[in-house]
Amino acid sequence: MKNKIRITLICFFFFVISVFAQSQKPYVILISLDGFRWDYLNRGLSPNLEFIRQNGVSALSLRPSFPSKTFPNHQSIITGMYIENHGIIANTFRDEFSNELYRMGDTSAVRNSRWYLGEAFWETAERNGITTASYFWPGSEMNLSYRRPTYYENYEHNRPYEKRVEGVVNWLTIPIEKRPRFITLYFDDTDTQGHRYGTDSPEVNMAIKRVDGMLGLLFTKLDEIKMRDSVNIIVVSDHGMTDISDERVINIENLLKGFNCKFYDSGPLMTVDAPKEKFEEVYQLLKKSENHFKVYKKSEMPEYFHYKNHPFIGELLLVADMGWSLISNRRSEYDSKGNHGYDNNHLDMHGIFLAIGPNFKSGYRTGTVWNIDIYPLLCKIFNISPRSNIDGKAERIEFLLK
Numbered sequence: 001m002k003n004k005i006r007i008t009l010i011c012f013f014f015f016v017i018s019v020f021a022q023s024q025k026p027y028v029i030l031i032s033l034d035g036f037r038w039d040y041l042n043r044g045l046s047p048n049l050e051f052i053r054q055n056g057v058s059a060l061s062l063r064p065s066f067p068s069k070t071f072p073n074h075q076s077i078i079t080g081m082y083i084e085n086h087g088i089i090a091n092t093f094r095d096e097f098s099n100e101l102y103r104m105g106d107t108s109a110v111r112n113s114r115w116y117l118g119e120a121f122w123e124t125a126e127r128n129g130i131t132t133a134s135y136f137w138p139g140s141e142m143n144l145s146y147r148r149p150t151y152y153e154n155y156e157h158n159r160p161y162e163k164r165v166e167g168v169v170n171w172l173t174i175p176i177e178k179r180p181r182f183i184t185l186y187f188d189d190t191d192t193q194g195h196r197y198g199t200d201s202p203e204v205n206m207a208i209k210r211v212d213g214m215l216g217l218l219f220t221k222l223d224e225i226k227m228r229d230s231v232n233i234i235v236v237s238d239h240g241m242t243d244i245s246d247e248r249v250i251n252i253e254n255l256l257k258g259f260n261c262k263f264y265d266s267g268p269l270m271t272v273d274a275p276k277e278k279f280e281e282v283y284q285l286l287k288k289s290e291n292h293f294k295v296y297k298k299s300e301m302p303e304y305f306h307y308k309n310h311p312f313i314g315e316l317l318l319v320a321d322m323g324w325s326l327i328s329n330r331r332s333e334y335d336s337k338g339n340h341g342y343d344n345n346h347l348d349m350h351g352i353f354l355a356i357g358p359n360f361k362s363g364y365r366t367g368t369v370w371n372i373d374i375y376p377l378l379c380k381i382f383n384i385s386p387r388s389n390i391d392g393k394a395e396r397i398e399f400l401l402k
């Protein structure tokens with residue numbers, strides 16, 4: 001009997017210790033507003049984001065990694081790696097050795113862990129005993145349980161935004177020992193409307209208001225559960241947006257008639273697959289025709305793109321000038337009003353970075369920050385070690401913390 005009491009007491013003691021340890025860990029909600037260009041903040045349409053800018057920390061802009069597309073950049077944010085290193089080199093790409101295709105619309109492909117070479121923050125966190133959750137994030141649905149968050153939702157494009165916010169807040173009311181400490185949340189609206197109607201459209205302005213409204217809803221709900229002051233909220237976007245036009249289109253297939261080339265992707269970045277014996281000739285012809293685009297052999301890609309050291313990146317790459325679209329006869333990505341994917345140093349491709357909460361300074365503004373530095377920042381907040389093979393650097397961003 002005495003033994004039983006002793007064991008119960010010991011168990012209770014460890015339970016109390018573990019609850020105490022849990023209660024000391026910070027909370028972070030990482031929100032992605034797809035395609036929210038850095039300067040949308042200055043339109044006076046987003047009072048909740050403005051509240052964060054005034055009372056938390058904000059960067060002039062967030063520099064994405066190249067190419068400035070959705071899946072590659074959500075991976076850069078969550079792994080701290082350049083795109084050539086985390087392996088999600090585009091929204092759609094092929095493993096030319098096995099002929100398998102990765103495509104963001106293909107659920108079985110996006111869940112296949114073989115494509116993801118980086119360690120997402122949720123994996124680093126869980127290895128360190130921190131429970132995580134994701135209400136959507138590219139790569140969060142992986143088919144290996146130890147590589148995804150404890151709690152996650154399968155992507156559903158039309159899931160009402162209010163439901164997403166509710167889902168996040170519900171996770172924060174789970175009993176403390178099982179409650180997630182790191183949560184992601186995603187909204188596509190600004191990207192969707194930016195593509196369809198262009199960056200200066202009333203539709204984009206409505207989208208800015210809608211996603212900002214969701215932030216307001218989150219604040220209100222956090223107030224209701226009395227957690228507003230204990231949660232750090234980081235708001236980012238994966239890239240910006242620029243206006244395109246059907247008057248700024250270059251048909252590369254027409255330029256290369258008779259060479260039997262294949263063309264992958266379209267818009268800001270195109271890969272040309274030329275027959276081996278014609279490779280140099282095709283390259284020289286493209287070089288001579290450079291007008292509103294640049295052609296690079298893979299090995300010649302500018303260093304700052306960090307986009308050559310991956311086996312699935314093609315041998316001949318064409319990068320369009322800002323606002324221009326490269327097309328072949330088969331696929332086009334120019335019959336919309338806005339696009340992204342261009343040079344990541346161009347301001348139009350830059351997104352936002354804002355944060356507020358107990359770990360962040362208040363009313364602090366800085367210049368441009370890089371999206372690969374967000375993963376080490378998260379590691380700092382949770383006081384855990386980042387993976388040693390990342391490209392991001394805490395030194396470039398940690399001054400935003402208290």
Ligand code: AMP
Nearest residue numbers: 069070071104136137138155157188191
């Ligand atoms: P982009 O073509 O780069 O503009 O991609 C934006 C699109 O990515 C959005 O409209 C969404 O449909 C899609 N998307 C974003 N997150 C996910 C996800 N976790 N799973 C599947 N698709 C997603």
Ligand code: ZN
Nearest residue numbers: 034035070238
């Ligand atoms: Zn995007």
Ligand code: ZN
Nearest residue numbers: 035191195340
């Ligand atoms: Zn987009």
